[in-house]
Amino acid sequence: MTAPSTGGASRDGYGKGLLRIAEDPRVVVIEADLGKSTKSCHFRDLHPDRTISLGIAEQNMMLVAAGMASSGKIPFASTFAIFTERAFEQVRNGIARPGLPVHICGSHGGIHTGSDGSSAQSIEDLAIYRTIPKMTVVHPCDDISAEELTTQLLELNGPSYMRTTRNKVPRMYEDGEKLRIGKGSVLREGGDVAIFSCGVMVGEAMAASDTLSAEGIECTVVDMHTVKPLDEDLISKLAARCGCFVSAEDHSVVGGLGGAISEWIATNRLIPLEMVGVNDMFGQSGGSMELMEMMGLTESDICEAARRSVERKNRP
Amino acid sequence: MGDGAEVDVSELEEMARRCRIDILKMTHAAKSGHPGGALSAIDSMVAIYGTCLRFDTSNPDWEDRDRFIMSKGHASPAMYAILHQMGVLDEDDIMGFRTLGSVCQGHVDMNWTRGVDFSAGSLGMGLSFGLGCAISAKMDSSGRKIWVMLGDGETQEGQIWEAAMAASFHNASNLRAIVDRNRIQNDDFVDVQMEIGDVGEKFRSFGWKVKEVDGHDMTSLVDVVDWADREDGGPVAIVANTIKGNGVSFMENNPSFHGKAPDDEELRIALGELA
Numbered sequence: 001m002t003a004p005s006t007g008g009a010s011r012d013g014y015g016k017g018l019l020r021i022a023e024d025p026r027v028v029v030i031e032a033d034l035g036k037s038t039k040s041c042h043f044r045d046l047h048p049d050r051t052i053s054l055g056i057a058e059q060n061m062m063l064v065a066a067g068m069a070s071s072g073k074i075p076f077a078s079t080f081a082i083f084t085e086r087a088f089e090q091v092r093n094g095i096a097r098p099g100l101p102v103h104i105c106g107s108h109g110g111i112h113t114g115s116d117g118s119s120a121q122s123i124e125d126l127a128i129y130r131t132i133p134k135m136t137v138v139h140p141c142d143d144i145s146a147e148e149l150t151t152q153l154l155e156l157n158g159p160s161y162m163r164t165t166r167n168k169v170p171r172m173y174e175d176g177e178k179l180r181i182g183k184g185s186v187l188r189e190g191g192d193v194a195i196f197s198c199g200v201m202v203g204e205a206m207a208a209s210d211t212l213s214a215e216g217i218e219c220t221v222v223d224m225h226t227v228k229p230l231d232e233d234l235i236s237k238l239a240a241r242c243g244c245f246v247s248a249e250d251h252s253v254v255g256g257l258g259g260a261i262s263e264w265i266a267t268n269r270l271i272p273l274e275m276v277g278v279n280d281m282f283g284q285s286g287g288s289m290e291l292m293e294m295m296g297l298t299e300s301d302i303c304e305a306a307r308r309s310v311e312r313k314n315r316p
Numbered sequence: 317m318g319d320g321a322e323v324d325v326s327e328l329e330e331m332a333r334r335c336r337i338d339i340l341k342m343t344h345a346a347k348s349g350h351p352g353g354a355l356s357a358i359d360s361m362v363a364i365y366g367t368c369l370r371f372d373t374s375n376p377d378w379e380d381r382d383r384f385i386m387s388k389g390h391a392s393p394a395m396y397a398i399l400h401q402m403g404v405l406d407e408d409d410i411m412g413f414r415t416l417g418s419v420c421q422g423h424v425d426m427n428w429t430r431g432v433d434f435s436a437g438s439l440g441m442g443l444s445f446g447l448g449c450a451i452s453a454k455m456d457s458s459g460r461k462i463w464v465m466l467g468d469g470e471t472q473e474g475q476i477w478e479a480a481m482a483a484s485f486h487n488a489s490n491l492r493a494i495v496d497r498n499r500i501q502n503d504d505f506v507d508v509q510m511e512i513g514d515v516g517e518k519f520r521s522f523g524w525k526v527k528e529v530d531g532h533d534m535t536s537l538v539d540v541v542d543w544a545d546r547e548d549g550g551p552v553a554i555v556a557n558t559i560k561g562n563g564v565s566f567m568e569n570n571p572s573f574h575g576k577a578p579d580d581e582e583l584r585i586a587l588g589e590l591a
Contacts, residue, residue, distance in 0.1 A: 054482050059441075059475040060479050063442075063448065063479075065448060066444075067444065067450075070434075071449050071453065090475075094438075094445065097427075097435055098425075
C-alpha cells in the first residue's frame with residue numbers, strides 16, 4: 001500500500017476526485033474565485049452547467065451550498081482553508097446544524113503553504129471544524145488519498161470539511177483501495193511507539209520511522225486522514241500494543257489531531273503522548289521546508305518526539 | 317394553494333387576524349419570543365401562503381413545492397401561526413413553542429417542524445440559502461419559486477448583499493425577497509442603530525425588480541405578491557412598509573416588544589383588540 005514517490009499535491013487529488021464522481025448528477029461544484037487553486041476548475045471545464053461561481057464571498061457560498069443541498073444536490077464548495085474560516089458560523093448554523101450534505105474543501109492548509117505568509121496559513125481549521133456536531137473532518141496526505149477520500153464523501157449524507165494542501169509531497173499510496181473515511185490507515189507496523197499523523201506530516205512520519213528503526217525504535221505509522229470521527233478502535237489497539245504515542249500535524253497543537261488523541265488518552269488510557277505541531281504561534285513568508293523547520297514540523301522533530309515518548313513510557 | 321382561484325381578501329384578513337391571536341398566545345405561553353416582528357410580517361406571509369405559494373398541506377415535504385425561507389427566524393411565531401392555520405401544526409404544537417422537545421423551536425428549524433424550509437436564527441443567511449434553492453430549481457428545470465422573508469435590520473448583514481449581487485448575476489428570476497420594513501430592530505429603531513436608507517433602491521442597484529407596498533393592506537399585498545409571482549425578468553424584491561407589533565395598540569412601533577412576550581394582562585388587552 002505504501003510507495004513513497006514523487007507525487008502530486010492533495011489539492012490535485014481533490015480535483016481528480018470531483019471528476020470521478022461527476023457522473024452523479026446531484027454533484028455540483030461551488031467556487032469563490034479560487035477554483036484554479038483548489039482544483040475544482042477541472043470539474044468546471046467539463047461541467048460548467050453544474051459549477052456555480054459566487055465571487056469572493058465565502059459566507060454567501062456556504063449558504064448557497066446549503067440551499068442546494070436542501071434541494072437534493074450534493075455541493076462541493078471550495079476555497080482556501082483560511083477563508084472557509086471566515087464563514088465558520090455559516091458552516092455551523094447553516095450547514096451542520098440542519099445536517100445538510102455540503103462538502104467543504106479548504107485548500108492551502110497549514111504552514112506548508114509557504115510564501116503567501118501567515119494570513120494564508122490556516123493552522124486552526126481542523127480544530128474548529130472538529131468542534132461542530134455532525135461534521136466529518138478529513139485531511140489527506142497526498143493526491144492519491146485525497147482523490148479516493150473525495151469520492152467517498154459522496155456517500156456521507158452529512159456535512160464534511162476536507163483540508164488539502166498546496167504543495168507536492170511524496171506519495172504515500174499507489175492507490176486508494178484500502179482507504180476508508182473514519183478508519184486510520186496503518187502505513188508501517190512497529191511495537192515501540194505509534195505515530196499518528198495527517199497531511200504533509202505523514203511523509204515526515206514515514207521518514208522518521210526509518211531513522212528510528214535504525215536506532216532500534218520500531219514505529220507504527222498511521223495516516224490519520226480522518227480527524228473526526230476519530231478511529232478510537234485503532235487508537236485503543238495501538239495504545240495497548242505500543243504504549244506511547246506521537247502526533248504529527250501541520251496545524252496548531254491546540255485542538256487538532258493531537259488534541260483529539262489527547263482527549264482520548266485523558267478519558268481512556270493514560271499513556272505518553274508527544275505532540276508535533278505548530279506551537280501556538282503564527283507563521284511568516286518563506287519556503288515550505290524552511291518554515292517547517294523553523295516551526296518544528298520535520299522528520300527530526302518527530303524523531304525527537306518519539307524518543308521522548310518512548311523514554312517516558314519506559315521511565316520507572 | 318397556487319391554483320389561481322379567485323382571491324377573497326376578507327378571508328385573508330380573517331386568516332391574518334387568527335394568526336395574530338396565535339402569535340400572542342404562543343409567545344405569552346412561552347413567556348418569551350419575538351411578537352413584534354411576527355406581527356409586522358404576518359400580513360405579507362398570509363398574502364403569499366394564501367394566494368400563490370405552491371404548497372401541499374397534506375405533504376409539506378413535496379419536493380417540487382415552492383419554498384418559503386423565513387430568514388428573520390426570530391419571527392418564528394408568524395411561521396408557526398401560518399402552519400397552524402393551514403392545518404400542518406396543531407394547537408398543542410404551537411402552544412409548546414420554545415419548550416423542551418417542542419416542534420416549535422425558538423427560531424424556525426427545518427429539522428424540527430414540518431413545512432419549515434430553512435433553519436434560521438442567525439440573521440443574514442436566508443437570502444443565500446434561497447438563492448441556492450433557486451439555482452437548484454433552475455438546474456432541475458422546475459418552475460418552483462423561492463420566497464425569502466427578510467427583516468429590515470437584517471439587511472445590515474453584509475451577506476445579504478453578497479447574495480443580492482449573486483442572485484442578479486445568476487439570473488435567479490425565481491427568487492423573491494420581501495423586506496419587512498418595520499423600522500425597529502433589537503436594541504432600538506433602525507435609524508438609531510444604523511439606518512439602512514432606501515433599501516428598495518439598494519436592491520434595484522443590484523439588478524433586482526423592486527416594488528414597495530403597504531405591508532398591512534391586504535388588497536395591495538395580494539396585488540404585489542401576484543406581480544412578484546408572475547414576474548420572470550430577474551430576482552424580485554418587495555419592500556413591505558410595516559409597523560412592528562401591528563394589530564396590538566401598545567405593541568405598535570414599540571421597540572420593547574421586539575423580543576418580549578405579553579404578560580397575562582397584556583394578552584387579555586391584546587386579544588380584546590383582535591376580537
